[in-house]
Amino acid sequence: MSSPSKRWNSRSLGSRFAHNIFYTAIRLGGRWPAYIMLYFVVAFYTCLPRVRERSAAYRHLRLGPRGPLQSWVDCYTLHMNFARTLVDRAVLGIRGEFWLEAREGHSQLLQALMARGRGVVVLTAHVGCWQLSMSSLEHIDAPKAVVMLRDHADVDRQYFEHGQNCGPGFSVIDPRGPLGGVLEMLEALRQGALLCMMGDREFGSENSLVDVTLLGRSASMPASAYHLASAAQAPLAIIFTRRTGPGRGQVWVEEVIEVPAGLGRNSSAYAPFAQRFADALTSYTNFYPFQFYNFFDLWTEQR
Amino acid sequence: MTLNEQIKNMLVEGLNLPDVTEADIQDDAPLFGEGLGLDSLDAVEVVVLVQQRFGVTIRDMDEGRVALQSVNALAAFIERNALK
Numbered sequence: 156m157s158s159p160s161k162r163w164n165s166r167s168l169g170s171r172f173a174h175n176i177f178y179t180a181i182r183l184g185g186r187w188p189a190y191i192m193l194y195f196v197v198a199f200y201t202c203l204p205r206v207r208e209r210s211a212a213y214r215h216l217r218l219g220p221r222g223p224l225q226s227w228v229d230c231y232t233l234h235m236n237f238a239r240t241l242v243d244r245a246v247l248g249i250r251g252e253f254w255l256e257a258r259e260g261h262s263q264l265l266q267a268l269m270a271r272g273r274g275v276v277v278l279t280a281h282v283g284c285w286q287l288s289m290s291s292l293e294h295i296d297a298p299k300a301v302v303m304l305r306d307h308a309d310v311d312r313q314y315f316e317h318g319q320n321c322g323p324g325f326s327v328i329d330p331r332g333p334l335g336g337v338l339e340m341l342e343a344l345r346q347g348a349l350l351c352m353m354g355d356r357e358f359g360s361e362n363s364l365v366d367v368t369l370l371g372r373s374a375s376m377p378a379s380a381y382h383l384a385s386a387a388q389a390p391l392a393i394i395f396t397r398r399t400g401p402g403r404g405q406v407w408v409e410e411v412i413e414v415p416a417g418l419g420r421n422s423s424a425y426a427p428f429a430q431r432f433a434d435a436l437t438s439y440t441n442f443y444p445f446q447f448y449n450f451f452d453l454w455t456e457q458r
Numbered sequence: 459m460t461l462n463e464q465i466k467n468m469l470v471e472g473l474n475l476p477d478v479t480e481a482d483i484q485d486d487a488p489l490f491g492e493g494l495g496l497d498s499l500d501a502v503e504v505v506v507l508v509q510q511r512f513g514v515t516i517r518d519m520d521e522g523r524v525a526l527q528s529v530n531a532l533a534a535f536i537e538r539n540a541l542k
Contacts, residue, residue, distance in 0.1 A: 332519070333519060333522075333523050334490065334498045334501045334519075334522065334523070334526070335497075335498030335499070335501075336498075336519075337498050337499060337501050337502050338501060338505065338516065338518065338519050338522040339518070339519050341502055341505060342517055342518050342519075345517075363497075363498075363499050378499075379499055382499050382502055383502060386502045386503065386505070386506045419473075419474055419503070420473050420474065420499065420500050420503045421474070422499070
């Protein structure tokens with residue numbers, strides 16, 4: 156996971172100043188002034204071809220061929236949903252308001268996995284209101300760590316970076332650290348932590364990528380989460396979220412994967428597990444096609 | 459078999475390194491990046507192998523950064539911690 160050569164970036168479209176306007180609006184008036192501003196901001200960005208292009212591969216695979224107008228509307232809908240989740244995240248950080256409903260059995264399943272004492276790899280994707288899924292883990296009495304890579308130009312704050320209403324107790328592991336942070340990740344699992352990772356974006360090393368089929372086409376996905384789960388003999392829980400309305404979302408454990416020990420260093424050994432994640436992601440987009448927020452071409456030839 | 463030889467054997471057999479023999483591994487050559495060319499996920503395997511074969515745990519980044527520099531460094535770390 157060292158020597159990043161990734162295809163995506165987390166650089167914010169808007170400037171720091173523009174973000175601060177939204178944060179101020181939220182502080183003064185709550186979520187609704189920010190939602191209203193989004194109509195203009197999202198329409199502006201959706202008019203830019205280079206911005207629409209970012210999601211073109213996904214929209215083509217998921218929604219099929221569309222005329223120009225329908226394509227613009229699809230793109231606008233996708234951007235608007237994404238922008239609303241960013242507002243929701245800021246509202247949670249600034250005002251402490253977000254209602255995340257856990258599907259039946261979600262918490263009990265996580266508690267049961269934690270009770271094994273080997274930690275849990277929590278694998279999620281850039282879908283729904285994923286940034287807020289961590290808030291559903293706050294009540295679990297265990298150390299928590301999140302693997303997070305941020306670009307310098309990413310000025311959009313995580314909800315726990317707003318300085319109040321935070322305190323989720325997450326430590327952040329930077330995959331650009333020495334040895335890609337893997338020793339910290341392994342140690343977190345040894346200490347029985349919840350280790351949160353993203354399963355749909357690579358952090359750089361081409362050696363950690365495996366080929367999967369996503370939405371019917373070949374794509375590359377990282378194998379590092381499965382590798383860690385195997386080494387630590389920790390269960391891996393795929394957790395998805397969806398935004399259900401203004402300031403509301405739902406979280407659930409989609410699947411639990413047990414990765415056997417002793418699979419070795421060859422990433423291809425982990426491909427079947429990455430495929431299960433890709434299948435879960437494909438199924439997710441069938442239900443919620445406009446809550447998939449990877450704004451780059453996951454399907455480009457990577458190796 | 460010396461400890462350094464045991465470590466080289468562990469690396470070649472445990473990591474299943476293609477086209478690398480124990481004789482190819484220099485005692486003081488870097489294990490990661492240039493040198494043996496292991497990557498960050500190999501570090502996970504090495505940590506697990508060291509625990510399995512030598513009963514020694516590399517617990518954190520600070521320990522790992524030092525211990526995983528070379529065969530010599532790893533041998534020193536194992537000797538130091540096996541005594542504890």
